[in-house]
Amino acid sequence: MRNINIKELAKSLNLSTSTVSRAFRDNSDISKETKDKILAAAKELNYQPNHYASNLREQRSKTIAVIVPELGNNFFSQAIHGIERIARDKGYHILIYATDDDHEKEASFIRHLHNGRADGIIMSASGEANDHNYLNELNQERLPLVFFDRVYEDIITPRVITNDYDSSFAATRHLIKQGCRRIAYLVINKNLSIGKTRMQGYLDALAKYNIPFDDHLIVDCTNSYQKNSVILKEMLSRLKPDGVFTSVERLAFATYYACGEMNLAIPEQVKVIGFSSLEIAPLLSPSLTTITQPATKIGIEAASLLFKMLEYPDQVDVNEKVVLDSKLIKRNSTALTAKTY
């Protein structure tokens, strides 16, 4: 059955297109009778108002764009899940863009979105670059933007983040209390806000507990599994840390593999803690101590914030910041062991 348009539907009912159109808008004046008749016929003939024509006319798309660095990461897929739930409730559709941590791609996606394709953007940032001008243009075009988790500090727009500094401080303190004195901090991008904040918590905890700081212990990793493997093994053998704190889930796994290859026992010789949204962290060998962000909740909050901006643009506080708590869940990868004492 070919899709039918409003004209044909109108003709088949001996009505005007305006009347038919009204049947699909809630607010319009139309008798219940004709409305029912029209809706019945629409169902019968499989009529759906054309999305592109409506959008062109109404100048909005009922679509939001979600931009994330990667899809193969539990945190982001859970966050998207949260966003999707809210969007669906509101009758919105979501477009997904993965940047593969490439700042150029991010900029390119956003430039494309200037064309009316989406009514708003929810995004977790990919780059450290200083030129975020393409983002500043958004506001002026009334294309609302909400950041979640990874943000650009210099762009003023609502954001949903977690208490990274506190979590990081608590994680480092936990390692210290478990007896660690040489704690490596693994990061993907030191310059990204999230890298900085988390690192500061680590540094301050060290200072607070009078642990001497060795800046070689801050290890810059990459997005490549192979390269990280080399970097980590070299680091483990040269620096001999007794604790590893990873700012990203993937690096915790990489540490497990590297320790395995080097026959370093976790937690006896090296204790490991990491930011991670892995639901089966308890099933790892050893079970992984994690700082777990409320990923789905973050998605829900970010979407809610965006819809607030769309529905009540006048009441928007661009400085709005929702801060959610992550949880430090202690498991065996940081357990005390006979050997430690």
Next chain:
Amino acid sequence: MRNINIKELAKSLNLSTSTVSRAFRDNSDISKETKDKILAAAKELNYQPNHYASNLREQRSKTIAVIVPELGNNFFSQAIHGIERIARDKGYHILIYATDDDHEKEASFIRHLHNGRADGIIMSASGEANDHNYLNELNQERLPLVFFDRVYEDIITPRVITNDYDSSFAATRHLIKQGCRRIAYLVINKNLSIGKTRMQGYLDALAKYNIPFDDHLIVDCTNSYQKNSVILKEMLSRLKPDGVFTSVERLAFATYYACGEMNLAIPEQVKVIGFSSLEIAPLLSPSLTTITQPATKIGIEAASLLFKMLEYPDQVDVNEKVVLDSKLIKRNSTALTAKTY
């Protein structure tokens, strides 16, 4: 900077809108000179052709819809990743819909897509329902559909699947060779094609090796973690299987947890194997023997198939079926143990 439209851009250049329009289409006659001038001005003034107006005019959206049962599953997020890569190369955008395994939602999404919103659909099915009429309508509307992994047998359209029967047979044989005689098969939905195919491999392997079949060992699970926990613990204590074969990743994790709670040692007392795309299966305790589907590759193939349908509609073979191989990766959850012999 407010978005500018084609008219304003044309006026600012003292050209007609058609000339400007031509600058953005590759095929049209236009002098290189004016084209360059227009593109430069467009960049300057931040002009982007309005997506909805173009689509309305051209009657296509350069968008594909991806419908999956769930997002919090490694298989699907990897598959989406593959789809996203191909789509991006082709200049297409992707809309994501998660059905939460709800067949009603699936039907509702697809009905919505009748309105021109997407040029094609890639989907993994959610339900066993027999009424797939809403799908049959698609073909007649020239809205191409490609299935991946979970398919409806009665809908004739291209599909990308894995050799589930063989994998299932091999997995069961592996358990048998490791000494298992009472092998439980855990499934979410017996009636869905994927459940049926995988189950048949299991049944045939049992028959081949003369293992008596007890139909209580086929355990119907749910999507609820809590309910599965109850079901599995009850099953383990009552049926005392020495092997568990799970048709879905999540059920393998559930089995680990249930065994943990009941103090059943894996692999000594119960061996476990499961379909899973978990990249860190080697890090589990014990490491999990998996049948791993090439998830990203499946996404890539499905997207390629869809683009073939979009680009060469005449050459489409609706019976086209791409079958990829899964890998059986033996790890410790099915290892031989002293106790077994």
Next chain:
DNA sequence: TTGTATGCGTTATCAA
């Protein structure tokens, strides 16, 4: 090579 005019399918304004 460029310009003019029309229509894609819808909704809003205005008139009846």
Next chain:
DNA sequence: TTGATAACGCATACAA
């Protein structure tokens, strides 16, 4: 309560 009509922004057939 309903109908006629214009406009949303763009791309193309046709004319120049």
